[in-house]
Amino acid sequence: MNQLKVSLPGLELKNPIIPASGCFGFGEEFSKFYDLSILGAIMAKAVTLEERVGNDLPRVAETTSGMLNAIGLKNPGLEVILNEKYPFLAQFDVPIIANVAGATEEEYIEVCKRIHEAPNVKAIELNISCPNVSEGGVAFGTDPTVAKRLTKKVKAVTDLPLYVKLSPNVSSIVEIAKAVEEGGADGITMINTLTGMRIDLHTGKPILANKTGGLSGPAIKPIAIRMIYEVARAVDIPIIGMGGVETVDDVIEMYLAGASAVAVGTANLHNPMICKELIEALPAKLDELGYQSIEHLIDEVKKNS
Amino acid sequence: MNQLKVSLPGLELKNPIIPASGCFGFGEEFSKFYDLSILGAIMAKAVTLEERVGNDLPRVAETTSGMLNAIGLKNPGLEVILNEKYPFLAQFDVPIIANVAGATEEEYIEVCKRIHEAPNVKAIELNISCPNVSEGGVAFGTDPTVAKRLTKKVKAVTDLPLYVKLSPNVSSIVEIAKAVEEGGADGITMINTLTGMRIDLHTGKPILANKTGGLSGPAIKPIAIRMIYEVARAVDIPIIGMGGVETVDDVIEMYLAGASAVAVGTANLHNPMICKELIEALPAKLDELGYQSIEHLIDEVKKNS
Amino acid sequence: MKIISNNCIAKDTYELILDAREIKEIKAGQFMHLKSGRDDLILRRPISIASYNEEELNLVYKVIGEGTKAMSLFEPGEEVDALGPLGNGFDLLDVEEVLIVGGGMGVAPLYQLAKEFTHKNIRVTSVLGFGSADMAYYIEKFQVLGEVIITTDDGSMGVKGNVGNVIDELKEFDAIYACGPWPLLYYLQMTFDDHPHLYVSLEERMACGIGACYACDTKDKKHRICTDGPVFNIKEVEL
């Protein structure tokens, strides 16, 4: 028995550790640090229909136990990603979860229609929660009606399992989660970043050219845990949890909140080996806490909730 | 000229440093550490009509660069507070901002009607954003219509300047801010805590008896800064900023975001001298950054926004 | 406060000795509220005072989580940010014979008390429970002060079982002072339910430690452990 394996709709993962979108590029840089085949899956960087050059600089700022980013969905566009980026990852035995973003419903749909052309893309993560672009992105993630409609439309054009990535910048994340479940989502990934700002004391202006950015890292973990806990009790589809995970304890805490797998974002940016380290540390932690396997842990959490 | 003085509706402050509600009790404990007359004002602990014994234990949990609390508005009720708590503070030359909470509109109104009976209460802070009580509290802070109506009704029963304390757990804090401004609020205080959770790895259950708690401390500062920045550009009434302030740099950053005074919460809990230290450090920081006074700083920020 | 030493004295258990010369007032049963040295942990850790004299203050703590793990790295000569002494502490009754019951990390806070009773020629019997022999500490120190009975959960030292197993056999005492995990305190409450002088030192998660935030109420929500306690006559509180 593989102690770490996890089954999710359309995804059979070796283990539950997945680098989060935007924090792992398309894997090229990290492939120099370790063999990417060890990963549960890879949430690749966002793909849009056309190239996006990204926001003005600076794009990152530091916060206490966190960071702000306003990269602005920089990516070379669907064509290049289908022809070069996903194929590069095909050398590894690891499923790709394609993070899809768009400014309009049409753009989302167009990208989702074609994304299966890369055979190693095994699922779509619909990014309706990017706070760093002026059009689209988060607009789709704050209104339940809009979120549901988009989910439905995308579901209609693809056979790939559809995960919808939720924004924490809302009064009720449960409402959005229920809406995308009704829309046909196979799973939920959460949370994206919280909108934040840092101001430079000397210039008096926001540090980021985009003014606001998305807050990520350990600072947001308690918010992620709370939201996952609430959503897990409100929907029947599985959740891939993320937000501030840095240690194997954090991974377990995500499970206890109700996650079925765990994505690691910001931690990759200061420790390129983090996903490998977490995968290696998980078995001992499960043993210590008395769980035979990840699946056993998931069952126990379900039983107790 | 007093370099640190600030004028706010109904409040003439010696300096802009105010201990935030719930993190300073009714001053008794801190009066053993320093003379409370040095403070700009004191935001006293929440007052409700009747005594509240508070939530079950544990009531606090630690998070990375932050903490969760679910104290549950514990307080001895209006009568005791009017007769014992505020009068204790009358020995100090410092205005009290009474933090008022309630489960119903009627409770808010009843408390606000009588709060002026303590002559050192110079303003009301309407707490429509406490996430830690099952009834009322945050319900009033997430719906603009409800927030506006309550503001209006309270305004009608008191001559004291009315500050409304906003919750960050909303899709659009600007909407709520505008609503309370329309309702007649004289100022806004923000932000209250973000709802979060920690789970104990060994029990598998939330650490807090209340399950969720309010996240405060440096972790939330970038969210506070962003929200203050947005609200300052949307309303004409002044903002008392708070959320993660620990250093004099943080105080300035709150000003640069658009605050007119600054409240310090969590930092009092691990450093009882923090407010005194900040007041003492402010003049040198203003000099270093080239501001003659707090009022000059406020003017410069207005000019540049 | 300046760190004099910080040594491992039992499994995961450290004795931290601080320079006490600037402390003005102090009492057995009080606690210190310590920053852990980790910049990303903002809350202080409450640690009871195990013993003190004019020069030194001894604390004994167990590595539980991130904060105490960071504390275990404290080096002599470094400064630790410490608030205190805080809390009410134990009142020394003027009696003939007292029983002291400590479990695990609850043993340390009773040591100064035992010393002071002995100093006043009040007879002390100590029942000290540990998980196993490798977790035991301060035994010789207590033995100097009077009769000591040790229990361990696994029988690797002293009597196998918990302190209840031996207390049932003991005679009566004028007062009982206890600190330890909930089951130990609950056992004592049940056993000495009409004893007028059973004093217990309680624990709860704290923030301020000075009585301002109400994080640390007793279960009945009537007292703050940090200020009204941590020591209570068991009649005053719900466990």
Add this chain to the structure above:
Amino acid sequence: MKIISNNCIAKDTYELILDAREIKEIKAGQFMHLKSGRDDLILRRPISIASYNEEELNLVYKVIGEGTKAMSLFEPGEEVDALGPLGNGFDLLDVEEVLIVGGGMGVAPLYQLAKEFTHKNIRVTSVLGFGSADMAYYIEKFQVLGEVIITTDDGSMGVKGNVGNVIDELKEFDAIYACGPWPLLYYLQMTFDDHPHLYVSLEERMACGIGACYACDTKDKKHRICTDGPVFNIKEVEL
């Protein structure tokens, strides 16, 4: 990596020497990505390599904010969490005479380059600008390698003014290598606008430092400074 020393060498300016024995490949103009030692600061700090040999790696950094302030407390013998060497580094052209222009903290990254040119018998003229005499560092080190002209903003050392004041007077060079604040680089771009070999080392706020996050694009959004740079031929990039 093990810290060999960490000493203040000018106002707010520190030289950090690390044990380099485990580094396999390294090039002048690359940088190290360092954790500051503050647990609540999660991002690394990029610091250029000032010089190296088989044994040691020298970095020079200025205390700017919280991260570099924490770094200034590094003690010999401690470990620093360092990623690198990262970035492309300088290419040494095979020419006769080069100009090196450094401003402030931009002086350090050019030192290894100047050494290597001198080693290859390529003549080096260095123009080094500082705010004032107390901020100046590494001057003797550069003087050993060739002609050095110093400027300071306040005239407290060398020529008063910025590097532009002296460069206008100099003859032609086969290649120019520069690092420093934006006005310095901009001045060079204007002055040598048709020179084929003006190389600049750029800065931008970084997260990963390894090319994965796109935090550090050049202004034209065409290159990542951490991986495609930090050294660029000025013709390739917008400043």
